[in-house]
Each structure stands twice: as structure tokens, then as C-alpha cells.
Amino acid sequence: MTPEPAVPAGLRYADFVLSPDGTEIWCVCEGHIAAPQEAPQATSAGTSTGGDAGTSASTGAGTGTGTGESGTDGAGPEGGVDDKPATLGIRRAIVAVPLDGSAADNAGAIRELVTGADFYASPSPSPSGGHLAWVQWNHPRMPWDGTEVRVAAIENGTAVAPRTVKGGLTESALAPLWRDDQSLYVISDWPGWWNIYQVGLHGESPQAQYPAEEEFAGPLWQLGGMPYALLGDGRLAVLHGEGNLRLGVYDPETLELVDLEVPYEHWQTQLSTDGTTIVGIAGGPDLPTSVVRVDTTTGRVEGLRRELAELPDVAYLSRPRAEQLEGPFGRPVHAYIYPPTNPEAAAPEGELPPYVVFVHGGPTGRVSTVLDLERAFFTSRGIGVVDVNYGGSTGYGRAYRERLRRQWGIVDVEDAVAAAQALVDGGIADPSRLAIRGGSAGGWTTLAAITQTDVFKAATSYFGISDLQSFVKATHDFESRYLFGLIGPLPGFERAYEERSPLNNADRTACPVLLLQGLNDPVVPPDQSERFAVALAAKKTPYAYLTFEGESHGFRRADTVIRCLESELAFYGQTLGFKPRGLAPIDLTVG
Numbered sequence: 289m290t291p292e293p294a295v296p297a298g299l300r301y302a303d304f305v306l307s308p309d310g311t312e313i314w315c316v317c318e319g320h321i322a323a324p325q326e327a328p329q330a331t332s333a334g335t336s337t338g339g340d341a342g343t344s345a346s347t348g349a350g351t352g353t354g355t356g357e358s359g360t361d362g363a364g365p366e367g368g369v370d371d372k373p374a375t376l377g378i379r380r381a382i383v384a385v386p387l388d389g390s391a392a393d394n395a396g397a398i399r400e401l402v403t404g405a406d407f408y409a410s411p412s413p414s415p416s417g418g419h420l421a422w423v424q425w426n427h428p429r430m431p432w433d434g435t436e437v438r439v440a441a442i443e444n445g446t447a448v449a450p451r452t453v454k455g456g457l458t459e460s461a462l463a464p465l466w467r468d469d470q471s472l473y474v475i476s477d478w479p480g481w482w483n484i485y486q487v488g489l490h491g492e493s494p495q496a497q498y499p500a501e502e503e504f505a506g507p508l509w510q511l512g513g514m515p516y517a518l519l520g521d522g523r524l525a526v527l528h529g530e531g532n533l534r535l536g537v538y539d540p541e542t543l544e545l546v547d548l549e550v551p552y553e554h555w556q557t558q559l560s561t562d563g564t565t566i567v568g569i570a571g572g573p574d575l576p577t578s579v580v581r582v583d584t585t586t587g588r589v590e591g592l593r594r595e596l597a598e599l600p601d602v603a604y605l606s607r608p609r610a611e612q613l614e615g616p617f618g619r620p621v622h623a624y625i626y627p628p629t630n631p632e633a634a635a636p637e638g639e640l641p642p643y644v645v646f647v648h649g650g651p652t653g654r655v656s657t658v659l660d661l662e663r664a665f666f667t668s669r670g671i672g673v674v675d676v677n678y679g680g681s682t683g684y685g686r687a688y689r690e691r692l693r694r695q696w697g698i699v700d701v702e703d704a705v706a707a708a709q710a711l712v713d714g715g716i717a718d719p720s721r722l723a724i725r726g727g728s729a730g731g732w733t734t735l736a737a738i739t740q741t742d743v744f745k746a747a748t749s750y751f752g753i754s755d756l757q758s759f760v761k762a763t764h765d766f767e768s769r770y771l772f773g774l775i776g777p778l779p780g781f782e783r784a785y786e787e788r789s790p791l792n793n794a795d796r797t798a799c800p801v802l803l804l805q806g807l808n809d810p811v812v813p814p815d816q817s818e819r820f821a822v823a824l825a826a827k828k829t830p831y832a833y834l835t836f837e838g839e840s841h842g843f844r845r846a847d848t849v850i851r852c853l854e855s856e857l858a859f860y861g862q863t864l865g866f867k868p869r870g871l872a873p874i875d876l877t878v879g
Contacts, residue, residue, distance in 0.1 A: 290385060295320055303409060303511040304730070308417025308442075313386040314401065316408045316511060321377040335550040358466075367673040372521030374398055378765055382411045382422055382443070402440065406695065407431070407766075409511055412464045412784040413442070414472075419489065420447050421464035421472055423508070428769035428777065431459070431508035432652055432682070432689065437461045437474050439489060453487045454494055460686075463507050463515055473497070473524070475515065479687045482506075484516065484526070484538070498538055498545055502530045507652050507682050513558040519584065520563030523719040527555050531610065531622060531683045532656050534567065537584065550584060550589050551575060554656040571595075574602045596661075603865045605630045606667040607659045608675075615679070619691075621705045622677040622684060624655065625716070628670045634879045635670065640718035642864045643672040643711055645704050645744070647726030651692060651774070654683040665853050669868065671860065674711060678703035678733070680774075696774035697788035700733045705743050721864040725856070727751060728841065729814055735790035735801075735820065742798040746863035748856050749810045750804045751841060754791040754820040757782070762813050794823035800876060801829040802859045803851050806839030828879040832859065 293299040300318040305459045307314050369522060382402040391397040402408065405424040409431070410419045425435040429457065436455035440447035455461030461476040471488045482505040484497040498504075504526055505515040515533075522540065527533040532554040536547040551571035556577075559568045564585050571577040577595040582588070596715055597694045606626040615621040628641045635641055644666060648655045655675045661674050679699040680692025691699050711717035723746040726734040731752015738747045753759050760771055760778065775784050786792055802823060805817040814835065821833040834855060836848050843849055854871055861868040862876065 289387075289389055290391055290398070291393070293320070299574070301383075301398065305411055305413065306521065307384060308413050309341045311388070312386050314382065314411050314413065314420070315383050315530075316411065317381050317383040319381075321379075330715065348403065350879065380406065380408055382408050382420075382447075390771060393475075401444065402438075402450070409508060409509060410462070410464055410514075412466060412467050416469050418442055418469060421453075421466070423455075423462060428772040430652065430770055430773065431772060432460050432477075433460070435459050435462050435508075439464075439472075453489070454485060460508075462508055463513070465516060467518070467522075473518075474517070480687055481685045486540070494687045497524075497530075497540060498543065500528070501685065503533065503685070504528045506533070507650075508652075510652070513556070515557035515559065517561040517566065519566075525559055525561055525584070526825055527557060527559065529683075529721050530685075531654070531677070533557070533683075535566070535570070535582065547582075549587065550580070550582060552578070554658050567592075570811050571656075573608055574599075574605050574656050574659060576659045587661070596659075600661070600664060604629060605664055606666045606673070606676050610657075611710075613707055613710040616702050619679070621679070621703045621706050622681070623710075624657055624675045624677075624690075625711070626667050626675070627672040627716070628667050628672050630668050630670065632793055633670065640716070640721075641670060641672050641707070642721035642860065642862070642866070643674060643717035645708050645722070645724040645729035646673055646675045647678070647700070647724065648675070648703055649726065649728040649730045650680070651678075651680050651696060651700060651729040651733070652681075652682060653729075654681045662853065662873045667856070669857065670866070671857075672711075672717060674707050674823040676704055676707045677686055693773055694776050694784075696771070697732070697736045701737045701740055704733060704737055708743055723747065723860055723864060725750070729753065731792070731812075735764070736788065738798050739790045739793035739796045745799050746802075746860055747799055748802040748804070748859065749817070749820075750843075750852070751806060751809055751817065752820075753804075753812055754786040754789065754794075754816045756789045759812065759816065760785075763811055767811070791820055791823060794820060794829075795827050797824060797827065797829045800859070801832075802856060802864050802874070803831065803833040804836070804843075804855075805833070806843060808838060809841045814817060823877055825877060830876040830878050832874050832876050843848050 298320040301315050304313050304315045315449055381400045384399040386397050406426040418437050421439045423435050427481055434457040436452045438450045439453050440450035450454040454476050459478045461474055463475045464474040471486055474485050474487055475482050475702055476485055481501055482503045484504050485494040487494045506732045515527050524538045526536050526538045534547050535555050537544050538545045553572040556569040570580045570688035578845055579592040581590045581592055606629040608624040608626050609621050613621040613623055654677050709721050712719040722744050724734050724737055725743045725748035731749035734747050734749050734755055735752050738744055803817045803821055805814050807814050824831040839848055855874050857868045858871040858874045862873050
């Protein structure tokens, strides 16, 4: 179907849609070339988010440099081929790939429909094929900062006269969905929540469909998802809520939104429909992530495939309690509290349990209440969990998300500490047995918390960031300007990068540390953990550093996951004062 790239994995295709005439696949193409680039610098690229339509034919792997790979850091599937901006030139386009196979031997058979921007997503042709809509944005913004939904006419197989119908530098517009040939739905976070709008092709003002202080979408970490779908009768299957996302049906004629009666509490932002049946991915506190089918005419709900082949006994599953805790200056902090739960065991009378603060990755992500066996592993063994959606998390509006702007390593740490302190103040947790753990960006917050405060008695970092400056230079391109918003642009904010990096504050580490690292991680390279381990040794802080050959960003192998969890439990036993059944103590290095 497509030509062999000149460099390994040098051509990548995603976000597929069938062309109006059924002869082509229209999609996002990412081309990589072996061309050195300068390290990322602050740029004004995209004072408009630009982008041209109908450029001359090529594969998207041509000369010129662009930026970015759609990737994630703890908020979804991870790993992938190395695409560090210092070693590769990257260019993207929306292209048309013929289905007759002619492009396999002739790259010129692939037509570029839209070029010129750093990133593209969600190509969507109108019902008659007369127009193409898409999402685009440029560095240094991330797609939750500022994007544009653009529309171009399709003439002789080429996109012409593109124009922006929603979005801008400080507005995140996503998920174009055609209502008919003259109008489409768009999800935008103006003026503060990802809500649904209807926009026309002739300059009409966008019309809010269901204005509400709740989210109808999530952050665009990955390509190919759609948070709503057009049913055959003109209604919309939608996801909405604050925190967890519920499944409902919105009627644009009556302006009514009705939630469907389903047992699943949270849905991922990926919906499909054949007009009457909705298919999506969902779960709940005692329901694992599943592919689910809902018939809107009969109300029948079917779980088609579950993430877990065998379900655990619900008696051992802790039920979450959603809490809005109070952080510094009275600001709210959203969290889910999971008390220890085991029908065969109970703590001695008067003894408060240990608790672990779970810090999610991203940091522009969130945690839901969907069944997570890692949480259950600890809560079923007498350790409580508080899962924190700290300031900067999604699911609570743009203002909550923007709390982390230039405050990463400050607000997230304060909110994690506030969650732990709330447990102590409420008589829920033992203040002498508090731990914190996180992966990737959550690992960063974990390391920052123990080098800035003395609240925690143990900490576990899964492939966490310890040195910001080297992370910016080495990470994949999609996130290569991410820290410009979270910390500040470079050059200019070097001091903030240095002061907030846990590596530079390792001499203030307040507790023992467990470091877990995949040796093939292209997002957070192993040296981030290695150098922190060396710094801990120099200070004679107890630590253990476990590495895993063949593991990338997010561990996949069952034996790796088992070893990590057992090591973590043994580590907490040693540091928090209890003896896990059947586990030997972990070897801690001191100096």
C-alpha cells in the first residue's frame, strides 16, 4: 500500500478515513529524515497556526523539517520508535493513499492534501466529499493549549482555500464531526470547558449546543479517537462529566441530554456508531476496561471484550470515594480515596493504615475510577491509596488545567502533599506511614515531592524525570516543547529548570527511594534514573534501582510488572514498618 521508507520507521500513517469516492485512504502521514537539528528553542512559530492546503505530491518524508510525534507519557499507550528532534527531521501532512496499491512502488502516487503545520489530527471529509475538515497546531503549543479546526474545499482531488472555523492560540478546538454538507460539530474549550459547538461554512457564529461546566472531550494525546458520534436520527452520542465521563445522548432539536443506563462509570474518548448502536471503551470500579456495545433502540448493553480474562473477587476491591480536598490558599484538589479492603483481615484496633499517594503521568492527564489491579494489589494488602488529580489534570475545565502553567513541580507537589495531609487530618492515615509513587511525569512529581518536603516516608518512581534540561534535549518531538508551558521557554528560564529538577536537590531527599526503569525508554531515557541513583548514593540515602532490559515507556511484560509490584510492596514493608507475607526484603543500597 505504501512505499518503503528510506530510514527505518521513516514513514508513519495514522488517523485513517475513507475518501468520499472510496478509492483512497486519507490520513496523517509523518515522515522522518536523517538530518540533524538544533536543540529545541523558544519560537514564535504559529503566531497563527498556519498550514497550507493542496501542496504538490510527495510522501510527507520530503526535505524540510517539522516537529513532533503523537505520543504520550503515562496517559495512555507508550513506547515506540526513537524520534529525538536532535537526530531526525520530521514533517507531517494529511495525505491521500490509493487503495489500488500503486503507491507501494511509486511514492508519487500519494497526494498531499494539507501541509505546512507541525501537527495534524482528525481528517474528516464532508458527507458529499465537497470539503475536508481537520485539526492542526504548531510548536510550542500542545493540543490542549491552542489548536485550530480548519476546513478546505475539495476540488479535483485537492484541498483548496483553507480557513479556520474554530480555535486559536489559546483555544483548544478538537474533533470535527460533520452534521451535514454545510455545517459541522466541533468541541472547543472556549470559554473554559470542552463543550460542543455547531459551526457553519459561511461565517456563521459558532453555536454552543449544551453549555455546561463539564467536559465533553479529553486531551489529544493520541490520534484516531472521537469523543462523540452522530446517530442516524441526528442525535449525538456524547461523553460528558467532571472527572469521569458518562455516556449520554444529546438531541440538538430539543436541547436535551439524557444519560444512558449502563453499569460503566467512565468512558474513554473513543466512540463509534452505525447509526443506532454505540461502541466504545469503558469500565468502572469493579468492571475492567472493556469494549462495550450499546443498542440505543433496545437499551441492551454488551461487554464484547474485557481487558481482564478473569475478574477478581469484588469483596477484595476497594470502592473509591470522590473527594474535593482543600489545597494551599483554599484551592480545590480532586482525588479518589481507596481504603484498605480485605474481608479476611483487619488492622489492630486503634491502628491507622499506611497510605500511598498515587500521582498520574502526563502531567496533562487524569485518573479515573476504572478498576486498576495495581491499586487493588495494595488496598487488598492493608495499604490505602489516594489517587490525586492534581492541578493541571484534565477533566475539570481549562482553569484547573492551567494551574500547572509554569508551575510544574510546585502546584502538583503542593496538591499531592495536601491530599496526604487531608488523610492525616481526617484520621484516615498514619502520618508516619505515608508513601508516594508515580510514573513518568508522576515520577517527576514523586521525586520533586521528596526533595522539597518531608511528608513522605517512602517513594517509588517508575521511569521518572529527574533532570529537566536533559529531558528537553533527549525526549521525543511531540513533547519537546511541552515544558515551555509547564516551566518556561528556553532560553530564558534555565534557572527554573535547574531549581526544580529533583536531581539538583537530591541532597535534600527526605526518605528511601525505589527507582524502576526500562532500558529501552525513548521518552524518559535511563540516565534520568541512573543519575538520580548516583546522587542518592553520594548522600547515603537508602535506595534500590531496578532496570528492565527490553522495556520501554510503560512496562508491558507480565514478569516485569510482577517483579515491580512485589519489589514495591517489600520496599514499603521495610520503610513503613510491616512484613508483607511471602516476600523477602528488598536490597537497599546506602552509599
